[in-house]
Amino acid sequence: MTYCVALRLDRGLVFAADTRTNAGVDNIAQYRKLHFWRQPGDRVVVLLSAGNLAITQSVVSYLNEQLATPDASTPTLFTVPSMYRAARLVGETVREVRRQDGAALEMTKAGFSASFILGGQIGTERPRLFQIYSEGNFIEATDDTPFLQIGEHKYGKPILDRVARPEMRLGEAAKLILLSFDSTLRSNLSVGMPLDILIYERDTLDVRREKRIEQDDEYFRKLSMAWSDALRTAFASIDEFKI
Amino acid sequence: MTYCVALRLDRGLVFAADTRTNAGVDNIAQYRKLHFWRQPGDRVVVLLSAGNLAITQSVVSYLNEQLATPDASTPTLFTVPSMYRAARLVGETVREVRRQDGAALEMTKAGFSASFILGGQIGTERPRLFQIYSEGNFIEATDDTPFLQIGEHKYGKPILDRVARPEMRLGEAAKLILLSFDSTLRSNLSVGMPLDILIYERDTLDVRREKRIEQDDEYFRKLSMAWSDALRTAFASIDEFKI
Numbered sequence: 451m452t453y454c455v456a457l458r459l460d461r462g463l464v465f466a467a468d469t470r471t472n473a474g475v476d477n478i479a480q481y482r483k484l485h486f487w488r489q490p491g492d493r494v495v496v497l498l499s500a501g502n503l504a505i506t507q508s509v510v511s512y513l514n515e516q517l518a519t520p521d522a523s524t525p526t527l528f529t530v531p532s533m534y535r536a537a538r539l540v541g542e543t544v545r546e547v548r549r550q551d552g553a554a555l556e557m558t559k560a561g562f563s564a565s566f567i568l569g570g571q572i573g574t575e576r577p578r579l580f581q582i583y584s585e586g587n588f589i590e591a592t593d594d595t596p597f598l599q600i601g602e603h604k605y606g607k608p609i610l611d612r613v614a615r616p617e618m619r620l621g622e623a624a625k626l627i628l629l630s631f632d633s634t635l636r637s638n639l640s641v642g643m644p645l646d647i648l649i650y651e652r653d654t655l656d657v658r659r660e661k662r663i664e665q666d667d668e669y670f671r672k673l674s675m676a677w678s679d680a681l682r683t684a685f686a687s688i689d690e691f692k693i
Numbered sequence: 694m695t696y697c698v699a700l701r702l703d704r705g706l707v708f709a710a711d712t713r714t715n716a717g718v719d720n721i722a723q724y725r726k727l728h729f730w731r732q733p734g735d736r737v738v739v740l741l742s743a744g745n746l747a748i749t750q751s752v753v754s755y756l757n758e759q760l761a762t763p764d765a766s767t768p769t770l771f772t773v774p775s776m777y778r779a780a781r782l783v784g785e786t787v788r789e790v791r792r793q794d795g796a797a798l799e800m801t802k803a804g805f806s807a808s809f810i811l812g813g814q815i816g817t818e819r820p821r822l823f824q825i826y827s828e829g830n831f832i833e834a835t836d837d838t839p840f841l842q843i844g845e846h847k848y849g850k851p852i853l854d855r856v857a858r859p860e861m862r863l864g865e866a867a868k869l870i871l872l873s874f875d876s877t878l879r880s881n882l883s884v885g886m887p888l889d890i891l892i893y894e895r896d897t898l899d900v901r902r903e904k905r906i907e908q909d910d911e912y913f914r915k916l917s918m919a920w921s922d923a924l925r926t927a928f929a930s931i932d933e934f935k936i
Contacts (some may be wrong), residue, residue: 607880608876653846680931681927682854685869692912693903
């Protein structure tokens with residue numbers, strides 16, 4: 451599995467992804483699932499991926515090929531005029547990979563399984579965030595539910611449901627995302643460290659805050675311990691159940 | 694779906710189950726999934742069920758039929774000498790239902806899906822807790838992992854992973870179980886109020902504390918609000934992430 455989550459805030463976007471892939475619990479490996487493209491001053495596009503690694507890597511390879519051999523008649527991540535068009539482009543690319551590999555995959559138990567979170571800012575448009583399905587269609591995050599998750603999303607959802615708000619500061623949102631990861635990592639072996647995190651500040655049109663958080667990261671370790679302590683304190687502060 | 698959870702503690706056992714069943718989000722209903730049998734002074738046996746309602750109801754009906762028409766050659770929940778034998782009996786009953794309905798169910802997408810948590814105390818044996826699979830085999834809870842969950846278990850697992858300990862008081866454990874339900878109810882429509890909760894105190898060999906918790910239950914409402922407040926306070930108390 452995999453866990454990826456992103457938040458759309460008034461002040462920008464925050465993205466995070468783990469790096470574990472597995473084909474059974476006895477075959478795990480480390481692969482980057484957070485990718486980004488930028489043209490400083492013009493655009494930043496970030497893509498998180500979950501599902502079949504062969505499919506998601508093919509999608510990224512196609513997107514990079516389009517950029518390497520541009521052709522005026524075909525849009526690329528550097529020429530699309532809006533994030534909506536970027537989501538359409540990624541969706542079309544997923545469909546292209548399905549045309550190539552879908553039939554072979556559908557004959558197996560694995561099937562054609564892949565999902566993506568795409569976010570970023572192009573020009574003066576506000577930052578936007580999309581979730582793209584394996585069918586190539588997509589939804590967009592709004593203020594009602596400012597986060598999107600793909601992969602192993604259940605363990606880390608209760609804290610997001612309670613705390614996520616569009617008005618959050620970016621550092622606060624990054625803390626929330628890391629707590630959501632902490633709950634997931636504790637409960638599910640298919641999600642593993644290190645994590646990649648990217649904080650995009652609105653209107654900067656560049657990637658300035660991006661980090662790989664390793665197993666021994668000091669902040670993450672403290673966060674995890676402080677959260678466990680805080681939860682136990684919170685638990686103790688509530689009256690016991692009586693019948 | 695369904696959510697059921699039980700804890701095996703030094704002081705006894707705590708069980709809880711929701712009451713929602715659904716066949717699609719447009720067809721939900723309320724059914725009891727916590728059942729118990731008792732012979733005061735001799736034994737208490739509690740069964741929680743998840744999965745296909747036709748299967749789980751059949752299992753309960755079979756167990757009750759055995760009790761209504763006892764036959765010296767066939768064990769029943771009132772004659773088995775230990776909780777291990779009770780788990781074997783329930784497992785055999787699941788296999789009996791599979792012999793009857795399995796083939797028809799396996800021809801459909803639904804398949805033969807059912808799982809159970811069985812716990813209780815017989816005589817002087819310590820209280821024991823088992824999880825029984827649709828194949829009729831089972832595992833037993835131990836001090837390393839004192840809780841068992843069936844159904845929609847992921848949302849409510851992080852809090853159990855962090856807080857559950859065999860030394861807990863029974864009222865503390867009931868509070869923990871209700872918090873685990875609170876997280877699940879917020880995130881998943883297929884789990885719904887009211888809840889049934891049963892607290893079994895070791896060596897009482899009777900059911901003295903059992904309650905249906907309705908939507909408007911005062912304690913549950915306060916618990917849910919206090920927990921949201923405590924989580925937000927805990928969240929605010931931790932340093933923000935910086936890069």
